[in-house]
Amino acid sequence: MTENSLETIKVLDKGFVRLVETMGGDQGVVDAARVSYGGTSKGAEADRKLIGYLLSHSHMTPFEHAVFKFHVAAPIFVARQWFRHRFAAYNEVSFRYTEVKDDFYMPAVWRAQDRKNKQGSVAAPALDQAALHGLFKTQVEAAHAAYKAMLGQGVAREMARMVLPVNLYTEFYWTVNARSLMNFVALRADVHAQWEIQRYGEAMARVFKERMPWTYEAFLRHGWKGENAAIAAERAALPVPQAAAK
Numbered sequence: 001m002t003e004n005s006l007e008t009i010k011v012l013d014k015g016f017v018r019l020v021e022t023m024g025g026d027q028g029v030v031d032a033a034r035v036s037y038g039g040t041s042k043g044a045e046a047d048r049k050l051i052g053y054l055l056s057h058s059h060m061t062p063f064e065h066a067v068f069k070f071h072v073a074a075p076i077f078v079a080r081q082w083f084r085h086r087f088a089a090y091n092e093v094s095f096r097y098t099e100v101k102d103d104f105y106m107p108a109v110w111r112a113q114d115r116k117n118k119q120g121s122v123a124a125p126a127l128d129q130a131a132l133h134g135l136f137k138t139q140v141e142a143a144h145a146a147y148k149a150m151l152g153q154g155v156a157r158e159m160a161r162m163v164l165p166v167n168l169y170t171e172f173y174w175t176v177n178a179r180s181l182m183n184f185v186a187l188r189a190d191v192h193a194q195w196e197i198q199r200y201g202e203a204m205a206r207v208f209k210e211r212m213p214w215t216y217e218a219f220l221r222h223g224w225k226g227e228n229a230a231i232a233a234e235r236a237a238l239p240v241p242q243a244a245a246k
């Protein structure tokens with residue numbers, strides 16, 4: 001396992017993505033692919049091309065030999081979407097065991113319901129941001145105060161938590177292989193995902209790029225079909241592959 005060299009990436013107002021450790025990386029993918037025919041590395045350029053070949057031909061199992069372990073803090077409603085990604089290992093803080101902290105996601109800007117995409121939201125200059133912030137803050141503070149009052153009366157943590165809203169931050173460890181991580185980034189860094197989880201998808205993309213630059217490049221060329229302005233710009237800036245260059 002390799003130790004983390006990345007800073008913890010802050011996400012939303014109080015969340016984060018912290019890379020705990022990694023295994024395999026680009027070389028782990030290459031080695032796993034070459035073991036099929038008893039081969040070893042043929043040099044950096046050949047290895048890099050092999051990764052592109054694997055991804056472009058959907059030979060995905062070698063990517064399962066590169067593994068990332070993350071420590072994540074995210075609001076419960078984001079975690080609920082996140083935990084739908086089944087190809088990963090999860091361990092989460094227990095709010096039966098520990099008292100919740102006063103850590104609630106407070107959105108900086110309220111978005112309006114998208115009328116075309118029933119799951120989506122859109123920027124809405126007409127919304128009264130100050131009034132919405134006030135309304136929301138009052139509700140969150142009241143919920144937290146009720147939680148504390150219930151605990152004060154001896155109610156079990158596992159019951160008192162029922163009064164808390166889903167913007168409460170939770171923390172979990174997430175161990176995921178590169179194949180599944182690509183699926184997560186493809187689905188969650190995409191504009192069709194909820195704005196909040198998109199920020200986590202982008203943070204994951206940053207770590208992925210830093211730790212597996214060859215695979216990330218191949219992913220942009222062959223695996224990324226989503227919409228995301230920053231990722232689209234990165235893809236547009238990729239060098240033309242040598243074989244296609246004149």
Ligand SMILES: Cc1cc2nc3c(=O)[nH]c(=O)nc-3n(C[C@H](O)[C@H](O)[C@H](O)COP(=O)(O)OP(=O)(O)OC[C@H]3O[C@@H](n4cnc5c(N)ncnc54)[C@H](O)[C@@H]3O)c2cc1C
Nearest residue numbers: 081084085086087088119180183184187188191192193194
């Ligand atoms: C924009 C968006 C909107 C969404 N809306 C909803 C919604 O309204 N309601 C809802 O319930 N979910 C919704 N989801 C969640 C979505 O359906 C997936 O559960 C989630 O994105 C995890 O994706 P996944 O299954 O590819 O990932 P993983 O569970 O990590 O699976 C990875 C891959 O393994 C394969 N796989 C996994 N399990 C099986 C299996 N049982 N059989 C065959 N192949 C399998 C598939 O190829 C899959 O892509 C939404 C997701 C997004 C991104």
